[in-house]
Amino acid sequence: xxxxxxxxxxxxxxxxxxxxxxxxxxxxxxxxxxxxxxxxxxxxxxxxxxxxxxxxxxxxxxxxxxxxxxxxxxxxxxxxxxxxxxxxxxxxxxxxxxxxxxxxxxxxxxxxxxxxxxxxxxxxxxxxxxxxxxxxxxxxxxxxxxxxxxxxxxxxxxxxxxxxxxxxxxxxxxxxxxxxxxxxxxxxxxxxxxxxxxxxxxxxxxxxxxxxxxxxxxxxxxxxxxxxxxxxxxxxxxxxxxxxxxxxxxxxxxxxxxxxxxxxxxxxxxxxxxxxxxxxxxxxxxxxxxxxxxxxxxxxxxxxxxxxxxxxxxxxxxxxxxxxxxxxxxxxxxxxxxxxxxxxxxxxxxxxxxxxxxxxxxxxxxxxxxxxxxxxxxxxxxxxxxxxxxxxxxxxxxxxxxxxxxxxxxxxxxxxxxxxxxxxxxxxxxxxxxxxxxxxxxxxxxxxxxxxxxxxxxxxxxxxxxxxxxxxxxxxxxxxxxxxxxxxxxxxxxxxxxxxxxxxxxxxxxxxxxxxxxxxxxxxxxx
Amino acid sequence: xxxxxxxxxxxxxxxxxxxxxxxxxxxxxxxxxxxxxxxxxxxxxxxxxxxxxxxxxxxxxxxxxxxxxxxxxxxxxxxxxxxx
Numbered sequence: 001x002x003x004x005x006x007x008x009x010x011x012x013x014x015x016x017x018x019x020x021x022x023x024x025x026x027x028x029x030x031x032x033x034x035x036x037x038x039x040x041x042x043x044x045x046x047x048x049x050x051x052x053x054x055x056x057x058x059x060x061x062x063x064x065x066x067x068x069x070x071x072x073x074x075x076x077x078x079x080x081x082x083x084x085x086x087x088x089x090x091x092x093x094x095x096x097x098x099x100x101x102x103x104x105x106x107x108x109x110x111x112x113x114x115x116x117x118x119x120x121x122x123x124x125x126x127x128x129x130x131x132x133x134x135x136x137x138x139x140x141x142x143x144x145x146x147x148x149x150x151x152x153x154x155x156x157x158x159x160x161x162x163x164x165x166x167x168x169x170x171x172x173x174x175x176x177x178x179x180x181x182x183x184x185x186x187x188x189x190x191x192x193x194x195x196x197x198x199x200x201x202x203x204x205x206x207x208x209x210x211x212x213x214x215x216x217x218x219x220x221x222x223x224x225x226x227x228x229x230x231x232x233x234x235x236x237x238x239x240x241x242x243x244x245x246x247x248x249x250x251x252x253x254x255x256x257x258x259x260x261x262x263x264x265x266x267x268x269x270x271x272x273x274x275x276x277x278x279x280x281x282x283x284x285x286x287x288x289x290x291x292x293x294x295x296x297x298x299x300x301x302x303x304x305x306x307x308x309x310x311x312x313x314x315x316x317x318x319x320x321x322x323x324x325x326x327x328x329x330x331x332x333x334x335x336x337x338x339x340x341x342x343x344x345x346x347x348x349x350x351x352x353x354x355x356x357x358x359x360x361x362x363x364x365x366x367x368x369x370x371x372x373x374x375x376x377x378x379x380x381x382x383x384x385x386x387x388x389x390x391x392x393x394x395x396x397x398x399x400x401x402x403x404x405x406x407x408x409x410x411x412x413x414x415x416x417x418x419x420x421x422x423x424x425x426x427x428x429x430x431x432x433x434x435x436x437x438x439x440x441x442x443x444x445x446x447x448x449x450x451x452x453x454x455x456x457x458x459x460x461x462x463x464x465x466x467x468x469x470x471x472x473x474x475x476x477x478x479x480x481x482x483x484x485x486x487x488x489x490x491x492x493x494x495x496x497x498x499x500x501x502x503x504x505x506x507x508x509x510x511x512x513x514x515x516x517x518x519x520x521x522x523x524x525x526x527x
Numbered sequence: 528x529x530x531x532x533x534x535x536x537x538x539x540x541x542x543x544x545x546x547x548x549x550x551x552x553x554x555x556x557x558x559x560x561x562x563x564x565x566x567x568x569x570x571x572x573x574x575x576x577x578x579x580x581x582x583x584x585x586x587x588x589x590x591x592x593x594x595x596x597x598x599x600x601x602x603x604x605x606x607x608x609x610x611x
Contacts, residue, residue: 006584007582007584010581010582010583010584011578011581011582013528014528014531014578014581017528018532155536155570155573155574155577156577158570158571158574159574159577159578159581162574162575162578163578163581166578207574208570208571211570212566212570215570216566218540219543219544219547219565219566219569222544222548223562223565226544226548226604226608227548227551235562238558238559238562239559239562240559324559325557325559325560325562325563326559326562326563326566328563329563329566329567
């Protein structure tokens with residue numbers, strides 16, 4: 001074997017090995033990420049049919065909102081308060097803050113307010129399924145280290161992309177339209193290559209932007225140590241993060257005049273609809289409020305203005321990403337990752353490419369399994385483990401998400417343990433799927449049925465929507481909010497894709513060899 | 528494969544920091560633009576180094592070749608930091 005072939009063999013082996021090791025986490029990240037492209041729509045889908053409608057044409061009032069909050073909760077001054085203004089998906093103000101509870105502790109509060117009267121119309125934390133999926137995407141719902149685990153997996157996803165390009169480079173044009181249907185491994189390989197080549201710019205963009213979000217800390221530390229003598233603040237200043245900060249005085253201050261500041265911010269920033277406000281040191285003399293908004297005329301420009309609430313003086317104002325290249329660059333990276341710069345067309349394309357990436361991950365594992373089965377490897381446990389993880393984690397995750405959607409729709413909106421119940425059910429289903437797939441004898445049949453069941457569960461959600469919440473949905477549609485329809489379409493596309501994978505991945509009749517492999521596998525799993 | 532992976536991970540990190548630091552110290556542009564350029568280059572260098580380590584055989588080559596890039600780059604870092 002010459003040196004070039006030897007290197008190609010080594011890189012092919014590395015591609016398969018890396019792909020297999022990261023496959024489970026990467027699948028979860030891509031599947032949850034694809035759904036999270038419609039995060040705001042899903043939040044509206046889950047809660048809007050249950051909240052009271054607003055018909056008033058009065059102006060938005062922050063003063064009324066803050067008054068309602070202080071009347072009902074003991075707000076923690078040290079905790080930041082976020083006020084998210086109404087958007088194309090929501091007619092309400094969402095408030096996030098911390099509340100003091102007995103024993104000196106605090107807990108996070110999320111209330112939903114009527115934008116005019118400030119009246120609390122709902123408890124936002126009861127409708128949190130979309131954020132749960134999003135957290136699975138960014139950190140697997142593991143506080144602290146989860147972000148870095150996802151970061152390392154993303155790094156190896158980047159490596160898998162580079163090795164894949166090296167392996168396929170010479171055939172990238174020649175085999176572009178090749179799709180062989182006869183050999184099962186050949187069809188997996190051709191689908192793997194085809195989707196991989198077509199989606200390459202998308203994959204590289206996601207690998208890179210994901211790395212920046214999750215592992216930037218590594219270079220932040222390195223830069224701070226080497227270039228700024230360990231002074232993190234100097235680095236952050238150079239990177240455009242040197243925001244004005246005022247120390248707490250512990251002197252009480254009424255939180256009034258916010259509506260005037262809102263109007264002034266609209267004028268100063270030259271934008272009619274602001275994005276959100278951030279209040280620091282709520283109730284203290286040093287309290288400040290920052291209004292932020294994306295400039296609708298540019299691809300990735302943030303505008304921001306910060307006021308001292310006490311005397312309404314402007315502390316800081318920027319119309320161009322703090323006039324800093326790092327902030328501008330990160331804003332471009334953020335917009336690319338979230339796909340929020342070209343309407344629903346782009347988001348649907350990203351969604352389909354995201355789910356297609358899940359199929360790349362799945363086909364990679366299936367090729368590895370097919371290859372090992374043909375080799376009749378001695379490590380039977382390893383083979384069974386990969387098979388079980390592939391069906392258990394991949395389909396189990398999709399199934400748990402589908403059940404999450406069903407529960408989000410059918411559980412009572414005022415059930416206080418709603419969010420915990422959905423999350424517990426999600427983990428229980430995923431764990432059951434993994435354990436079941438370890439003990440199941442007929443893996444192929446199980447996989448096919450499980451996929452079909454998952455597709456059916458996704459498809460049933462739109463039906464449940466109209467049975468359980470038809471009045472609320474009609475009300476939303478009348479007001480011009482089409483989030484439910486968008487989410488239903490997304491779920492139906494997902495159901496269709498899963499059904500097609502189930503249908504075309506499993507042959508109608510097994511060949512004698514395949515039957516023999518299944519028999520071997522069955523006997524192994526019983527040992 | 529574990530050895531290649533871990534070595535590639537470490538070498539990729541060190542190489543990316545070192546090469547990007549050289550660029551940062553050499554290119555005469557604004558500080559924020561240099562930081563952004565470093566961020567844009569660092570991750571691809573890291574991933575490319577891991578890929579490179581997977582290419583190399585036998586183990587002696589894996590240990591040797593990345594060091595042949597890292598050591599001169601590191602010396603360059605020291606010189607540039609000293610002259611700064």
